[in-house]
Amino acid sequence: MAEQDERKQEMLHKQRAPEEGEHNPEPASTIGSETDEHSPLTEDVSEDVAPMMEEFMEQAAAQNEAAADDIPDVKNKPGSYISFEKVSKAFGDFVVLEDVSFCVNPGETLCILGRSGVGKSVSLQMLLGFLKPDRGMIRVAGEDICGFNERQLQTIRRKVTMVFQNGALFDSITVGENVAFPLRERGELGEEQIFQVVKGLLEMVGVAGMDNLLPSDLSTGMKRSVAIARALAAQPEAILYDEPTTMVDPLMGHLLGDLIERLKQQLHLTSIVVTHDMRFAKKLADRVVFLHQGKAHFFGTMEEMEQSDDEILKEFLTLDELVLPA
Numbered sequence: 001m002a003e004q005d006e007r008k009q010e011m012l013h014k015q016r017a018p019e020e021g022e023h024n025p026e027p028a029s030t031i032g033s034e035t036d037e038h039s040p041l042t043e044d045v046s047e048d049v050a051p052m053m054e055e056f057m058e059q060a061a062a063q064n065e066a067a068a069d070d071i072p073d074v075k076n077k078p079g080s081y082i083s084f085e086k087v088s089k090a091f092g093d094f095v096v097l098e099d100v101s102f103c104v105n106p107g108e109t110l111c112i113l114g115r116s117g118v119g120k121s122v123s124l125q126m127l128l129g130f131l132k133p134d135r136g137m138i139r140v141a142g143e144d145i146c147g148f149n150e151r152q153l154q155t156i157r158r159k160v161t162m163v164f165q166n167g168a169l170f171d172s173i174t175v176g177e178n179v180a181f182p183l184r185e186r187g188e189l190g191e192e193q194i195f196q197v198v199k200g201l202l203e204m205v206g207v208a209g210m211d212n213l214l215p216s217d218l219s220t221g222m223k224r225s226v227a228i229a230r231a232l233a234a235q236p237e238a239i240l241y242d243e244p245t246t247m248v249d250p251l252m253g254h255l256l257g258d259l260i261e262r263l264k265q266q267l268h269l270t271s272i273v274v275t276h277d278m279r280f281a282k283k284l285a286d287r288v289v290f291l292h293q294g295k296a297h298f299f300g301t302m303e304e305m306e307q308s309d310d311e312i313l314k315e316f317l318t319l320d321e322l323v324l325p326a
């Protein structure tokens with residue numbers, strides 16, 4: 001334990017005080033600041049790994065654009081990347097979702113809102129095939145996944161990655177090895193390239209130089225940043241975030257929000273964000289779905305939600321204002 005503390009201090013010190021002549025990655029707090037909202041994702045990446053990272057990011061962006069083009073049209077309109085069509089799910093007699101429909105277009109960010117226990121996480125789990133709906137259809141990348149077997153679901157889980165609240169990192173291996181994991185699985189890069197991508201991704205998400213730490217050495221926010229780096233290493237077409245701002249301080253929440261926004265702008269990543277954090281939803285969401293008593297009570301833009309006369313929506317928004325300090 002003392003050894004780990006020592007290692008963490010050493011890494012943190014390295015981050016603050018680079019050797020003379022060494023590239024000084026920007027501290028996390030300047031990533032995506034208000035004045036430079038959509039600065040390039042690779043802006044904070046060290047010179048030695050920048051060419052590799054630019055190539056990696058360009059490849060990801062091209063792949064996501066191609067994925068969007070591959071989605072079949074529905075009734076002569078571009079199809080959604082993910083859609084729920086009249087989805088119902090119950091556990092025993094307890095109905096969680098009933099005839100719930102919503103969709104996310106390629107490159108769009110959807111926020112799933114609603115009080116505790118309304119089925120937000122259950123929706124994400126169904127989307128990855130960890131739970132099956134009782135009725136209805138769930139389409140991902142143009143395919144109805146409800147009848148998929150485990151092997152087919154693995155293919156979907158490579159296209160759509162989840163960032164869990166706790167990061168779900170492998171505890172017994174280092175941060176760097178966690179991020180390298182999907183790269184090794186894909187088997188396309190050599191060790192030197194993997195090293196460069198891992199370093200670059202960690203710099204990009206604001207946890208530069210933490211490669212050799214264990215997940216247990218990191219704060220909750222850092223774990224989540226590493227989980228995003230690991231998700232990006234897999235070059236997914238979509239990322240699902242389960243409560244990304246829970247248990248992190250407002251600055252870290254802001255940084256995560258900026259990162260998700262830049263991933264959308266520059267990689268055309270499709271995102272679904274489950275959140276209780278209305279400020280976060282306002283910042284990120286192209287559209288929101290509000291779940292209430294088993295139904296998709298509202299599906300539209302944040303602006304439409306705020307202007308709605310619906311009493312349940314008004315109550316939800318008012319309660320949020322009361323709970324959150326200005």
Ligand SMILES: Nc1ncnc2c1ncn2[C@@H]1O[C@H](COP(=O)(O)OP(=O)(O)OP(=O)(O)O)[C@@H](O)[C@H]1O
Pocket residue numbers: 091096114115116117118119120121122123
């Ligand atoms: N595997 C399961 N078996 C039985 N019940 C479950 C299971 N998973 C979820 N539930 C129940 O389904 C309901 C919805 O759960 P879910 O985790 O989706 O809520 P949520 O909207 O994400 O809530 P929160 O905001 O508190 O995380 C809850 O009552 C939960 O207890």
